[in-house]
Amino acid sequence: MLDNLKTNLRAAIKKIINSSGVDEELIKELSKDVQRALLQSDVNVRFVLEVTKKLEERSLNETPPPGLSRKDHIVKILYDELAKLLGNETEFSFKSGRMNKVLMVGIQGSGKTTVTTKLAKFLTKQGYKVAVIGADTHRPAALVQLKTMCDKVSVEVYGDEKNKDSLQIVKKGLKHFENSNLDIVLIDTAGRHKKEKELLDEMKQINKVAEPDLVLLVIDGTIGQQCFSQADAFNKTVPIGGIIITKLDSSAKGGGAIAASAATGSQILYIGTGERIDDLEQFSPTRFVGRLLGMGDIKAVLDLAKRLESEADEVRLKRISSGKMNMEDFYYQLEEVTKVGSLRGFLDSMPGFSGMVKEDQLDQMENRIQKWRYIIQSMTKKEKADPDLLNSSRIKRIARGSGWPEHEVKELVKNYKNSKNMMKASKGRQMQSALRRMGLG
Ligand SMILES: Nc1nc2c(ncn2[C@@H]2O[C@H](COP(=O)(O)OP(=O)(O)O)[C@@H](O)[C@H]2O)c(=O)[nH]1
């Protein structure tokens, strides 16, 4: 699957790994290689440029965490940016204790019926009780195809060859399964329409009748970046809850298909990778990119990066607790607070903050942190490392840069100093226990 893309990306990485040193020229070359690889896989030009611009910028400007080589850091950046291109990392979860209705939509030949049977098996294996409704009334053989395949995995199919009214079939099918204690019912629909509008109209009606919990759009991956407009057209008619891209085994345009689908904002939930019933995979952007780049190489790098990040945290904590906190550390603490989201618990045990904040002031506090974030971001590296440099002319500049008045900058500096002094007085004990309680220390 996506063999060309895989080969080209890996070749690009190899060039970096085998180079004697990293310089701007090499990064530009990597960027060009990646561009070529993605374009050949039919990824939209705009996405390609976004990815490689980020890749160049970050590779040139970011300092790798101590201990991680510049080369490995660049590979990690490439991995990050590609994964970002392919969408978010969420999973759909079926509600327990009732029948979840899943409507399969897509144009004829996209692979709906095939995916329906694949999914029936996949979900059955996961322990769900699954059944299928065959509502493709346009193709006489459709029901036979569905029944033959579902029989093999002991999944019941409801259908009626003589009935040409797909809405009625859906209604009757849902009634038929009403008391069967099902977890999931998959509804396979038709796609044989001369005009796109007719298909979309029928989808709208079926959607109304079925009231599905999840609408899955099945798209043929061989159409590449055109997936975007197709998904968009469907999405305007029925709210698409997830996308399945098929035929990735036989498509050179798979990369483009995945990127374009992700760009619609809908989650890609599964991919089809062959004609056999087991050729279905749950989709995860990071796992997918990992495999694309050769997980063997990349996983070690990622593990190392993660470990180094946490080691860097330790060094920081030591610095904070010995009273040597700088503005960067202060910023880091603010970030941790918002990341973890338990502002209350954190503030209660932060010297310099506790007592200052009452319950009803929490919102205000969050606004203040946001403000401080902008202000700190307007400081130079030097100023962050040594906030004692902040004289009135620097404060004036920072105020202008951040868009906040000078007294706000001064307020931040005052709080920073308070926090630093108290941290020193308590030898960081309070800070550490707060972090530990949140599983950070
Ligand atoms: N190579 C390949 N072929 C597929 C895949 N999924 C479906 N097909 C083929 O695509 C054709 C149309 O599939 P079908 O399920 O009938 O599409 P529908 O009209 O949307 O129901 C069939 O010949 C399938 O075998 C896939 O992941 N890989």
Ligand SMILES: [Mg+2]
């Ligand atoms: Mg079909």
